[in-house]
Amino acid sequence: MTEPRPDEPPGPHQPSGSPGSLGDELTRLAALHGVAASYSPSPGRTVTASATAVVAALAALDVDVSTPAAARAALTARERERDERLLPPTVVCWLGPTDDPADGPAGGGGPAVEADAGLPPAALAGLPPGTRLDVETERGETRSWVHGVDGTDRVDRLPPGVHRLTATAPDGRTGQAHLIAAPPRLPTPAGRSYGLLVQLYSLLSHRSWGMGDLGDLAELSSWAGRALGAGFVQVNPLHAAVPGPPADPSPYRPSSRRFPDPVHLRVEAVPEFAYAEDRVRLRPLLERAGRLRAAVLDAGALIDRDAVWELKREALELVRRVPLGPGRRAAYADFLAEQGRALEDHATWYALAEVHGSDWSRWPEGLRDPRSAETARARAALADRVDFHSWLAWLTDAQLTDAQRTAREAGMGIGIVHDLAVGVHPGGADAWAQRDHFAAGMSVGAPPDAFNARGQDWGLPPWRPDRLAASGYAPFRRLLRALFRYAGALRIDHVMGLFRLWWIPRGLPPTEGTYVRYDAEAMLAVLVLEASRAGAVVIGEDLGTVEPGVRETLDRRGVLGTSVLWFERDWEGSGRPLPPERWRADCLATATTHDLPSTAARLTGEHVELRHRLGLLTRPLEEERAEAAADVGEWLALLAELGLLRGTDDGASSEEAGIQAVHRFLLRTPARMIGLWLPDTVGDRRPQNLPGTWDQYPNWRLPVADAEGRPVTLEDLAASPRLHALTDVLRTDARAAPGDTG
Structure with a gap:
């Protein structure tokens, strides 16, 4: 959900007006339920929210505003309830x-x-x-x-x-x-450290089954900690996906955020794999895995998540026939007891999806309610499949825990940084199991801004703030506790969603939405409580338009921000690149992210050429090229002025020298954490995700590759002179006091 920070207000196409144009009673009623009747996209400018969106949001909160009389009655009832209650929920x-x-x-x-x-x-x-x-x-x-x-x-x-x-x-x-x-504040990372950022599926080794897995994550973490001096590895969300085929390859639209996806399992690392007796059936599966891997690494094929999961599922079905030993059986029983009904619901959804499809809203009516008698009977009838999916969750949890343990044993101060997506698929397991906590008929997105005049619809149902408060934020607490089981830090995508979210009535364009506010103090208190109990760091992805006071509130509670070099400009003054000493300290500073151009593409202008080839430019090509070149030129001039842009006498290309200079600059800032996008270490030109595209570009399906587009394995990375030259810059200077590098 990364969005650039705008340097100009949205265009004048949006209607402006006062909240009163919606009607005073509707405006007052909306305010009592946290629904915005207006919002400010930029200082000094107020936009009236869509009346349709306000009415729909209230309806999703079970507030009847179908007629003026109903709205008046709802307002009277809400004000009476507020005045008479002794305590808020x-x-x-x-x-x-x-x-x-x-x-x-x-x-x-x-x-x-x-x-x-x-x-x-x-x-x-x-x-x-x-x-x-x-x-x-x-x-x-x-x-x-x-x-x-x-x-x-x-x-x-x-x-x-x-x-x-x-x-x-x-x-x-x-x-x-x-x-x-x-506690009043989260723990702060000790000292400063640098780490690697990677989309796990994109990092294949010679042991992968067609996509990166948790064995690769453990191997990467051990190598990066021991050989490169890295303090962390940040990965994409590893949440459970909606099953296909075809499965949505985006890790940011999962079926469940509570439980991880078993597609990431290293099958051979499951202890029972060694004792599987049906080698006749396992052998061809291993051969198929080799062909999948070779297709990606040698033949230029895209990562095929569906094919990988089909192969792993077949193998895991065979491995499951091996009885668990007494100790393993006891550990599994403990896991089932600890996870309780949440795991039972999760596994039941996946068992039902095998029979009825992966959208619960299309199931027989009785099965749409996880607490119905029909669902109970179906769960009993599918007990073996429910147990299979519970077993998969246990195996995946164990390998994730092992990866974090490996990272810490390798000397990493933080270890694995996991990513929490902003929401879940409306037809998936979480939306089914927690249906009472989601707002029916609404979708989360973003309003129009300077970079997207049409706004954005992410297709994710929002949590209901009233139901969260009434439950003491139980779903949020359980979600965080599950993730912190195996995370040294947690990145929260679109952290501004703890404060408010843009709700869009289903079927309407994003322009017809409105903001709905959450109790940010309660959400932050839960976050600080659970992270403190785990001793974990929290990083908030706070790129894009952020309402006043949000960053300051997050900073006060110890939530680190996210700063991306190309967006750090003096927006309120000259507009020029922000000098390193003016960057904030409590942040993860990076040169790029998973849905922005790589540093090599930015320096060479390849990102403009890519968008041109795909027909995505909204202005003439020469204008786009000139603007991109001017942007890069300003940064290169600052890097040269600071003495960070060094010559190429050591054999490095000018592009490599530029990438090294960018990271020397990041080290000049006071940022506590410096992130290195792993594809930048080998000159990869391609973004992992190109926002605004669907079938025009292979989002979320590309392996890490070199400057010529050749896939690079984990073993290749470990031997790459280019990677070591760049990580030497970070390793040498990361522990120096900000401003001391040169």
């Missing part, structure tokens, strides 16, 4: 003070912080004096006090966690709320 309490988070290493964990905690005044504003407050903690302990007595509302040594708060007013009224008690 969820209350946040930031614990403090704490030790300096920079004192401990990232990922190392530590004891839970306990401290005096004050409940926020806003949450208690409606409580009459003398109200009794009782907190039942996660540990089953009870803390009690009386509101307003001695002018204080403090809890004695409240532990971190999600607790139950009960208020009893003097007149006998009661109210309950979830109380999220979180």
Whole structure:
């Protein structure tokens, strides 16, 4: 979901007006439910939201505004509920003070912080004096006090966690709320480090089955940590995909974010593989795997995820016939018990999808409800397939955990950085299992801006903020806890979604959407709580248009930002490239991302030529070339001025010298984390994803390749002089104080 930061406001094609043009009652009702009646795409400019979108968003929140009378009744009811309730559904309490988070290493964990905690005044504003407050903690302990007595509302040594708060007013009224008690800030990475960024499927080794797998991830992490001095490896989302064929190759539109995809399994690393007796059937599968690998590496074929999964599924069906030993059986039983109903639902969806297809909205009506009697009967009838998919989740979880352990044992301070997609497929497992938490008939996207006058529709159903709050953010907590099982850090795609999301009524264009606000304080409290418990770092992808105050709020809670070199300009002043000393420190700084041109393509102008070949340019080719060349020229001039653009006497091409200079520049910034896009190490010209394309370009299906487009294996990378020359720059200077490199 990467979007460039705009340097100009959106065009004048959007209607402007005051919120009152939607009607005062509708505007007030929308505000009470977090639905925006207007928004500001740029300073000093207000745009009225689509009335259709506002009405649809309210309807998705079960608010009846079908007639003026219904809207008035809904407004009266909402205002009465707000005035009469003692507590909101969820209350946040930031614990403090704490030790300096920079004192401990990232990922190392530590004891839970306990401290005096004050409940926020806003949450208690409606409580009459003398109200009794009782907190039942996660540990089953009870803390009690009386509101307003001695002018204080403090809890004695409240532990971190999600607790139950009960208020009893003097007149006998009661109210309950979830109380999220979180440390005030996330742990900060110790020192500074550099790491590799890679789309895992694109990194093949000579042991891969046609796409990169978790064995390759462990191998890459061990090599990068031990031989290159890297502190982390960041990968694409490894969430479970919607099964095909054809499967959607995008890792950002998964079936489930809670559980990983078994297509990433290294089949030979499953312990039972060595004891599989049906070698007659396994041997041809291994031969087919070799042919799949050779097709990509030697014949120029695209990565075929469907073919890879079909092959692995057949092999895993054979491996599953091997009985688990007593220890392995006990570990599997523990996993099933720990994951509980969430895993059962997940595996049930996949078992049902094998019979009825991968869109639950098209299933027989009784099966569309995960809690129906029909679903229970189907689950029992498909018990073996449910167990198969549960077993796959266990195997994948184990290999992910092993990859993180391998990274840390290789000396990485952080290890594997996993990626959390912004949402899930509307027909997938999460949308089925958690259907009550998703807004029916709505899709997430982005409003029109300077780079996309039509806006964007990502085809992802949004979470309902009211249901999240009522549950104490249970789905979000469980999701984060699952990911932090095997992550040293987590990148959150479109982190601005913790604050608000652009909701689009299904079937309408993105221009007909509106923002719906979430309780960002509660979402952040859950994030800080779960990441702190895991000792993990959090990186927020905050590129694109960001409303005022969001970056500052994220920074205050210890969420690192994302800074991409080509977008770091003095947007409010000269517009020139931002000098390194003016970059923010608490960020992951990179030269590019998975859906931007590679650095080699940027320096050579190949990205413009690619868009021209695909017919994607909106201006004459010469204008696009001139603008791209001017942009690069300004950066190269700054690099030369700083003494970072060195000669090519060592045999490096001018393009290689430019890529090295770009990364020397990143080291001049105060950024805590420096990311190196792995394809940049070998001069790959092709983006992994070209936004705005579908069948015109092979998004998410390209292997890492060199400047001539020849696929490069993990073994080739380890022996690449070009890679070592670039990583030597980072390895030598990454630990130096910002500004000391030269």
